[in-house]
Amino acid sequence: MKKALKIIGITLLIIVALLVAIPFMFKSQIKDMVKQFINENMNAKVEFSDVSLSLISSFPQAHVSVDDLVITNFEPFKDETFATVKAITFDMSVKELFKKASEGPLVINAINVNEALLTLKTNKFGDVNYDIAKKTDADAAPTNTDTNSSFSFDIQDYAINNSAFTYLDEKSNITFYITDLNHSGKGTFSGTVSELDTNTEAKVSLSLDSTQYLNNNTIKLDALIDLDLENSKYTFKENKAIINQLPLTFQGFVQMVDEGQNIDITFENPGSNFKDFLAVVPEAYSKNIEDVTTTGNFKVKGTIKGLSSDTTIPHLDINVTSNNASFKYPDLPKSVENIAINASLKNDDGNVDNTYLNLETLNFKIDQDVFKSSATLKNITQNMLVNANIDGVLNLANITQAYPVTLDKELSGILKGKLHTSFDMNALETNAYQRIKNDGNVSITDFIFSSEDIVNPIQINKADITFNPGTVSLNSFDARTGTSDLNATGNIENLLGFLLSDGNLKGNFNVKSNTFAVDDFMVAETETATNNKTTSAEESLKIPAFLDCTIQADAKTVLYDNLTLKNVKGSLKIKDEQATLQNLSSNLFDGEITVSGLVDTKEKTPLFNMNLGINDFDISESFQDLQLLKSLAPIAKILQGKLNTTINLSGALDQSFSPDLSTVSGDALAELLTTNISSETAPLLSKLDGAFNFIDFDKLDLKDLKTKLDFKDGKVNVKPFDIKYQDINITVDGSHGFDKSMDYNAVLQVPAKYLGSEINQLIGKIDDPDVNNITIPVTATIGGTFTAPTVKTDLTSSVSNLTKQLIEIQKNKLLNQGSQELQNLIGDALGGTKNDSTETQTSNPIKNVLDDITGNNSNNNSDETPTNNTTVEEGVKNILGNFLNNTKNKESAKDSTE
Template sequence: MKKALKIIGIIVLLLIIALFLTPVLFQGSIEKMVKKAANDNVNAQVEWSSLDLSLFRNFPNASLSLEKLRLINEAPFKGDTLVYAKEFNLTMGVMQLFKDKGLSIDQIYLNEAFINVKIDSLGNANYDIAKAPETSKSSGETKKPFQLNLDHYEINSSKINYLDESGTIFLKLKDFNHSGDGDFKSSVFTLHTQTDSKISFDYDGTNYLKDNSIVLDADLEMDLENMKFSFLDNEAIINQLPLKFEGYVQLFEDYNDIDIQFSTPSSDFKNFLALIPETYAANLDGVTTTGDFKLNGVIKGKVDDTYIPTLDISASSSNASFQYPELPKKVEDISIDVEIKNETGLVEDTYINFNGVKFRIDQDRFAGSGTINNLTTNMLVDFKVDGVLNLANISKAYPLDIEQKLNGILNADLAANFDMNSVEREAYQNVNAKGSMKLSKFDYASPELAKPLHIDVATVNFTSNTAKLNTFEMTSGSTDLKMTGNLTNLLGFAFSDQPLKGNFKATSTNFDVADFMVEADTSSETSDTQTASGSSTEAIKIPEFLDISLNFDAKSVKYDNLVLKNATGSLVLKEENAILKGINADIFGGNINLDGMVSTAGSPNFDMKLSLNTIKILEAFEQMELVKGLAPIAQALNGIASTEISLKGNLTKDLMPIYTSLTGNALAKVINAEVQKDKMLLLSQLNTEFNFFDFDNLKVKDLTAKLNFDNGAINADNFDFNFDDIRVDVSGKHTFSNELNYKLKFNVPAKYFGDEVGGKLAQLSNTDLSKMSVDVPVTLSGNFKNPKVQVNTQNAIQSLTTQIIQTQKEKATNTIKDKVGDQINSILGGNKAKDSTQTDSTQTKEESVKDKVKDIFGNFTKKKKNN
């Protein structure tokens, strides 16, 4: 006995060792076999990161696990991922591992997968990757390298996308869990399934379901031989709506046959609330309802390239009500009668009837009805709404998940009928519309607005081709606004995604732009896109759906620290462009005129022509960033100026100029100004370099300067101006970062040299200096905050020396002429005079004059410093 037990123990031990060693010994050959099976079965690229073989995980069966499995399409979807799975598990009998003619798989597990199903506009399907089975030449039998003899399968925590471009259908399942049990070895069997998921569904660009919850427990009779699948005992829950359904789907080679009926198992009105997405309907626990709600439907017929199943779906309710336990108001007198029908099987013959939808909250009643025909061709719409709503009561009766409270009174009495082709072609003569809408005492607050918006009253009258805004009175913060005008294609905007077109006239006594702007933190800009003020806000976009023209008249407009008075002009918003025309306003004690454009289509940019007329220079400098960049020296001028600027360039995302991108020109004229040297270090330094004038006593008058902008620099064309009788010639440039590169030339009359210097020069040259002047070149570099002033005395010395020598030569010539004349007269008179015309060397005298001027001029330019 002991020997037998020992033998049994040895056998068990050997079996356990074999179970451990088999995956190690055979894993390589098994992986090759799996790759061959995959290549033999599909026209796609199959990849995985690792293969794991275990004989213990699902003992007594073997478990084959593929990690990070990818199934990648070939043409015409080359490179697209059809399937990705974090883990793909196959369970099979142990002996399957040693077969050389394919695998028979019993169970499949797919975990954390993404399945991306796509049908292109030509009808090609990316899941059509199966290869035709090979036929043996010797036996004539079809080889089956891969057999699914399943009894169980699971898909866990996965996502499935289904896109049909030919039918513009998009179905998305997320958090998808599904399992099935059945005998797939049999041709007829019952499949027991369980499914739960979040479902979203779009058709032809319209969203019908968005993350709606669905739970389905279904038993299906699977007739694989006839490809007929019948629903036996089935119940589904969509959101919180229970549905029972029965029928079948049968697949044929050229078409599919469908016959499905569904209905709600009870007629409680709570079933209607369950149709509303859970995000908006909240929890229905504790909700009290009265009345009924019935949902019934039949979907029946064949499906092929021409036909869809016929439809007969209805939803109805009468004299119903509901109230949420935590809310004070009840919605009562609810009546619903809606039908979706198709009687021919042609998709264009599908229509929807809203025979009546009514409800009441307190004393406010609202009703609507309508029809929609020709859904897929030239859609025909006919509707009518009538009633009054106190918007504050909506959130008191229904749990809306909104950030701000609704209030205000909405009155509506509107009817319209039209076809979509006419709307899209703007053939509004084919549109019939009449009625009105009125909104009063409406408040709106949002994180996107700096201040709450209050609409005191807004009334709109509708006709066939326009929606006329008769009254619009609004306030926000310190801003008031009144507006009238017309919207010429409200239906095109509402139903066919056309731009909203209109013409309006607006008036305001005070309009503060800050009441409508909210700052938002964003990542830092690079140096090339940083504005002068260093501001950084959320990107501002001009809405692309607007095609609006607005004429305005505002007594006061405030933007940042700018205040414009008596502002008039027009603003056109179109194709993400803001076009400004004839803008005129009082500012800086003068007047501004502006024409131009700002565009946010693509990279933001602008193109402006601006005139500032007889403005106060200091006010403009203190309040306008552009003036600070263009003319920093303006901070030292107290007076009146005018300027004309033509400028274009790129903008940051908060619509501030990128200075390095600016191009254009300006013509600036200082009409009359006093110089305040203490306001700018550059002027103070110039003042210390010379003693022939004092900025404290200087005035600028009729100074005209031409500027042009290029690559972030402001270039000054050669211009000149006078400080009293001192002329200054200017050329050079500076940058918006205040770097300087200027050349100045002061033409200084000799009288400014003072009595001491003037007397010495007069003695040296024996010359009247009253008409003599000298050019003093000055180079400015560094920046406005730390300027470097360099006076070129050598050129000044050379200039003054040349003038003195020239004057002396002219005098010497005249003296010689006089003496020669005297000698001739003496000879003619008989007198013999002694020749006394002797002169010093001209070169020696020039050097002497130059040395004297150099000493005197050098002392002159340093005099003020020494004093």
């Protein structure tokens, strides 16, 4: 007995060892078999990381696993991924592993597909990416699959786990998604007629021509299907589906034909409780409906019958009805009553464009508010045609008190309306107003509107709107937002396009306001960046992109940054995230300002381009509070008086919508009408006072001062301008930075009398009134900053040069005085007689001698012998000698007295 047990044990051990070893021995053969199958059957690039074999996990069958399968398309979808599968496993008899092709088909008993992602795509030319099976002779001339097929299934069970499916049809503009797909089935596929028992759970989304019909709706399906493989017909026998929580039973068949699929299916909800209607609504919006109290009925019934092909769809007749229904959520205070629904989705001829939705009745009542509506939607897959009627009253606050909808902001307000509208969606998108027919009126009171495109909620106290064909008249609009109030009238051109198709809000408005704060109408865009686990947020203000309107504004007070503008009037054009100002005028700083230009917020950094006209601004106040003026002329804040200027500037705006001074460029022409200077807080004037003690800079004459300047890259260049202090003219030019750095030159034309006692003594010696008018240029070089200035002058060298100039004048004056005395003496010597025109030169010997000395005796005859020459020369010498001696004596006497 022991020997027998030992033999059995050894035998079992050998069998187990073989079961473990064989997969490794035949691994390469299995890989070759998989590759051979792929190459023989698929026209695509197929890759996988590994193929494994186990004889233990599914003993006595073999278990084959293909891991990380990727299938990539060839042209015309080259390099696009058709499918990825984390793992595909097959269970089959061990002998199937060693079958040759001549021994018959390969039989697989079970398949499991895990985490598959499959994308089926049809491009705009009609090409499909899922036609990847290779064409064979069997495709051209079908024969008995039992004897000629190289591959067949004999499946006991199969499963698709945690997978997703996508269908994209660019030609028909259809998108269909199945996610969280878990599907399993049991049956036999090898026979001609078989039965398949399936269970499916998934979430489904369906969009036709950009219209979302299903959005992540939960689908459950238990189906018992007869498979007639010979005739490609699949009959649904006992089937129950759940859409969200709405149960449906259905029956019928789908048969594959040469043109497409022949479909004949009917369905309905087995009960008629109105709770079934709430079950259609996605659970995220309807919440838990198990405890909801309902009355009335609800019925869904439909037929889908006909050919589904490239050119046709099955006929549709789907109806939803409900009468005298109500519901109440246990945790909410209000109920919805008198609900009546009569809607149908139909297609009578198989042309997809002729599918239409008829909402004949949709009525309900909340408290005492009754709301009635009806609509028809035609051509829903193309350019949808809408014809709708609305008549009723709706308290918006009651919506969240009767239905568990979650809103970002709480709704409030009373909406009253009686409106008929008819349009097509393309008309809304292209602003074809002639195809938009509106008739009726709508009013709203105490409504609060909030959006991502505005900073503060807008509280509409009252608004009355009349709908006319093509336009909407805003009869009244009384609203508040933040600290701002608005009263408006006007015309709106695209209200439905704005509400229904994300179009722009267009119109022309007359707006009045007592207080208008610019920041109340700007949107804050937050951009978050994470770096080293640190998060920082940057905000920039944006003009809403949906606005396309012209506003004639009249505001008593406008608040912008730190400014308060009074009596603001002008035109504002808003479009494409730009605001264009035209002839905007306002009272500011006891004067008036006019503005034209634009602000552009399309880019990440807002830009502006403005022309400013300023009249009679209070200089001190405006240069103290207005950052731009403060940067253009920091020293001006010490002035008392008025300012007139024109400024042209452009640049970028910072996050608070104020000019970024480092980017501002432009030019200005300024005129100062000053009356006084307050220099207590002006370090520059203190420095200048120290450099020029003969000037009181508090008493500079700045009346009618005009200057030009330009600015760019944070630097202001000032053209030369003139100011005056008593009889001193001063010319100033240079530049400074917005960082308050300075580089200026001031040239002072200083009269000599201001330059000290030594200069005044020299002036006194000259004894000439013209000398008192002598001025010298003195240059002051101003650097540093406005808060810590530096002043350098060339006053010392200027005084030295003036001294030399005065000494030279004194010398020339003395020489001139000597020459005059000589002429006087000569005149006396001549007896004071005047020359006679008829007298010849020879009759006046002294004059002849002087002419010889000076070279003026051009008529002197060299051959003529002079008369009395010696006597004349001696006489002249005596006269000159006496003159010179007398002059020296006078100078000596003068020096001695001094």
